[in-house]
Amino acid sequence: MSTVKPEQVVGATAADPFSGPDAHGHFGRYGGVFVGETLIAAVEELDKVYTTMAGKPEFWAEIDRDLKFYVGRPSPLYVAERLTAHFGGAKIVLKREDLNHTGAHKINNTIGQALLAKFMGKPRIIAETGAGQHGVASATIAARLGLQCDVYMGAEDIKRQSANVYRMKLMGARVIAVESGSRTLKDALNEALRDWATNVDNTYYIIGTAAGPHPYPRMVRDFQSVIGREARQQSMELFRRLPDALVACVGGGSNAIGLFHPFLHDTDVSMYGVEAGGDGLETGRHAAPLSAGRPGVLHGNRTYLMTDAAGQIMETHSVSAGLDYPGVGPEHAWLKDIGRVNYVAATDTEALEAFRYLSRMEGIIPALESAHAIAYGCKLAAQLPKDRIVVINLSGRGDKDIHTVAGIDGIEI
Amino acid sequence: MSRISQTMAALRAAKRKVLIPYLVAGDPDKGTTLALMHALVAAGADIIELGIPFSDPSSDGTVIQLGAERALREGTTLHDVMDIVRQFRAHDATTPIVLMGYLNPIEIMGYEAFASAAQAVGADGVLIVDMPAYECAELFDAVRPRGLDTVFLVAPTTTQSRLASICASSTGYLYYVSLKGVTGAAITDKGDIKSKIEHLRTMTDLPVVVGFGIKDAASAVDMASISDGVIVGSALVDAISRLHRGGVATPDDLAATVAVIASIRSAIENIK
Numbered sequence: 001m002s003t004v005k006p007e008q009v010v011g012a013t014a015a016d017p018f019s020g021p022d023a024h025g026h027f028g029r030y031g032g033v034f035v036g037e038t039l040i041a042a043v044e045e046l047d048k049v050y051t052t053m054a055g056k057p058e059f060w061a062e063i064d065r066d067l068k069f070y071v072g073r074p075s076p077l078y079v080a081e082r083l084t085a086h087f088g089g090a091k092i093v094l095k096r097e098d099l100n101h102t103g104a105h106k107i108n109n110t111i112g113q114a115l116l117a118k119f120m121g122k123p124r125i126i127a128e129t130g131a132g133q134h135g136v137a138s139a140t141i142a143a144r145l146g147l148q149c150d151v152y153m154g155a156e157d158i159k160r161q162s163a164n165v166y167r168m169k170l171m172g173a174r175v176i177a178v179e180s181g182s183r184t185l186k187d188a189l190n191e192a193l194r195d196w197a198t199n200v201d202n203t204y205y206i207i208g209t210a211a212g213p214h215p216y217p218r219m220v221r222d223f224q225s226v227i228g229r230e231a232r233q234q235s236m237e238l239f240r241r242l243p244d245a246l247v248a249c250v251g252g253g254s255n256a257i258g259l260f261h262p263f264l265h266d267t268d269v270s271m272y273g274v275e276a277g278g279d280g281l282e283t284g285r286h287a288a289p290l291s292a293g294r295p296g297v298l299h300g301n302r303t304y305l306m307t308d309a310a311g312q313i314m315e316t317h318s319v320s321a322g323l324d325y326p327g328v329g330p331e332h333a334w335l336k337d338i339g340r341v342n343y344v345a346a347t348d349t350e351a352l353e354a355f356r357y358l359s360r361m362e363g364i365i366p367a368l369e370s371a372h373a374i375a376y377g378c379k380l381a382a383q384l385p386k387d388r389i390v391v392i393n394l395s396g397r398g399d400k401d402i403h404t405v406a407g408i409d410g411i412e413i
Numbered sequence: 414m415s416r417i418s419q420t421m422a423a424l425r426a427a428k429r430k431v432l433i434p435y436l437v438a439g440d441p442d443k444g445t446t447l448a449l450m451h452a453l454v455a456a457g458a459d460i461i462e463l464g465i466p467f468s469d470p471s472s473d474g475t476v477i478q479l480g481a482e483r484a485l486r487e488g489t490t491l492h493d494v495m496d497i498v499r500q501f502r503a504h505d506a507t508t509p510i511v512l513m514g515y516l517n518p519i520e521i522m523g524y525e526a527f528a529s530a531a532q533a534v535g536a537d538g539v540l541i542v543d544m545p546a547y548e549c550a551e552l553f554d555a556v557r558p559r560g561l562d563t564v565f566l567v568a569p570t571t572t573q574s575r576l577a578s579i580c581a582s583s584t585g586y587l588y589y590v591s592l593k594g595v596t597g598a599a600i601t602d603k604g605d606i607k608s609k610i611e612h613l614r615t616m617t618d619l620p621v622v623v624g625f626g627i628k629d630a631a632s633a634v635d636m637a638s639i640s641d642g643v644i645v646g647s648a649l650v651d652a653i654s655r656l657h658r659g660g661v662a663t664p665d666d667l668a669a670t671v672a673v674i675a676s677i678r679s680a681i682e683n684i685k
């Protein structure tokens with residue numbers, strides 16, 4: 001598959017608005033390094049190490065090998081024919097990240113970061129997780145490399161994602177329940193930051209999305225960009241042209257930026273990031289900072305947040321644990337402001353509906369996170385002529401969510 | 414000269430150590446915070462760090478997290494924090510107040526609005542835990558012309574190249590973080606702290622005050638002996654957690670709550 005590597009140019013300029021971040025991690029006014037002093041040296045060191053490694057072909061060759069033989073890449077680009085016929089518009093095409101080892105895109109990132117941890121000589125990794133997919137991907141790679149692994153997970157999420165908790169434990173990771181704050185993903189991130197500040201000498205923190213302090217947003221984007229590079233090449237092979245639209249769900253934004261980034265310069269390709277609309281944007285009960293939030297600072301970066309008028313972070317609501325996060329990666333904040341990507345929302349109800357029709361029409365049970373992208377992507381396709389192509393990122397499979405959906409149906413498994 | 418610098422100069426001239434308690438504004442409620450601040454001064458506090466409660470205090474340990482949660486349950490906002498300072502200032506014209514917290518509430522209020530409110534109510538300095546100096550240009554433009562000091566943290570992990578820029582950006586005092594970790598953890602490496610502070614002395618004339626992990630008279634004496642003084646947070650916030658919200662704290666309750674500060678005051682009084 002494509003070996004075109006992440007851009008080495010840094011710094012968004014007027015000439016190229018897509019070349020960010022700059023040396024301090026800024027995408028326009030977003031991003032940066034907003035952490036306590038204790039962690040600054042650690043993120044600066046990580047930035048240096050990553051910048052050096054990213055310049056080495058051997059580093060990418062090792063990642064490519066793992067992606068091929070361990071993860072099973074490339075993931076197919078699949079034409080969903082019945083879905084396309086049903087909606088009657090543009091061709092609906094799915095990028096099958098659900099077929100990756102561990103069942104989601106998250107492993108693309110953990111493979112890369114764990115390699116950095118090994119190179120930096122850190123015997124222990126920590127991770128935060130919401131849906132449990134990033135926790136599983138971290139536990140997986142830790143088992144394979146023989147690293148100690150502790151995963152922070154909100155007590156609330158431990159309840160709704162018990163299967164993933166057990167998977168992590170099977171692979172030797174310790175899952176630490178976070179009881180502070182709203183007991184979900186944001187609080188798991190706080191707790192991981194506290195752990196990192198305490199154990200900074202022997203610990204590598206694998207952040208699971210394209211957020212956090214610089215260099216994480218850049219690094220996670222680079223590792224996830226394999227999605228977009230493959231999709232680009234596969235689209236050329238299958239259709240002899242690029243897609244007309246890309247659609248991905250946005251929690252912290254890693255699967256979305258991974259799909260979008262290699263297409264940013266292709267101005268004819270429109271892009272849609274789908275946030276969790278929860279009960280509906282108008283109810284205030286959602287997790288859609290780009291659609292309905294405002295800029296602020298949380299977890300190391302300046303970005304769009306769900307923050308109240310007093311500057312407190314608000315509780316978020318989504319049927320999907322992986323989208324239940326009040327912030328979003330800073331590059332998305334930038335892409336929103338310059339108008340390159342459209343950010344929209346799908347409600348819980350729409351996502352659940354998509355979860356069901358994708359299962360029935362294509363025999364693919366999507367993750368509830370990905371179901372948000374399916375919901376919006378199908379709506380979009382229905383409005384477009386038949387000769388258009390819409391690529392939807394199917395970021396993960398839905399095995400982890402069957403208890404949640406069964407529960408909504410009043411069935412106990 | 415700022416109120417903080419005057420206080421520091423007077424202490425230095427008297428060869429006394431500075432004692433800076435930290436408490437969360439609005440914990441357990443606004444009225445009690447105000448009463449506690451006066452009680453702290455009576456117990457020997459020289460400067461007060463008043464915490465702006467935040468929903469996601471990622472540099473704090475459990476004790477201060479819970480303090481922030483109590484304050485937020487009371488609905489404490491940054492405007493309320495300013496109001497507490499204004500009321501305190503009405504009865505105490507000399508004790509400096511440093512507003513300490515995380516960036517988001519200040520960012521949402523706006524730097525200009527924050528700085529003008531802080532000046533108007535009689536606050537003296539700001540310490541933003543998650544905002545490194547090189548992100549502060551706009552904030553400095555707002556707070557410096559209003560005479561507010563800008564305090565920064567130095568950590569055991571701070572590199573030499575960052576030290577110079579932190580010293581250049583700091584006014585009032587330097588806050589030396591005694592350990593790798595969060596507030597309320599235990600100090601493990603006294604020797605390292607001593608040599609780091611000695612090194613800092615070669616770079617700045619600012620007072621160096623040690624915080625994080627000082628929980629009693631013994632640890633305060635250890636740290637004050639090798640620095641200009643100590644900051645005490647978790648030990649005080651832990652005592653505050655035993656006060657009841659809403660009820661009027663009696664003078665005895667207040668004295669019992671600030672007893673840890675009084676005992677540290679007398680313990681560090683004999684260090685030369």
Ligand SMILES: Cc1ncc(COP(=O)(O)O)c(C=O)c1O
Pocket residue numbers: 104105130131132133134208209210249250251252253254255256321322323367369370395396397
């Ligand atoms: C399958 C799946 N998709 C999407 C997400 C959201 O994360 P991101 O926005 O970083 O892709 C998650 C997070 O847990 C996930 O498990």
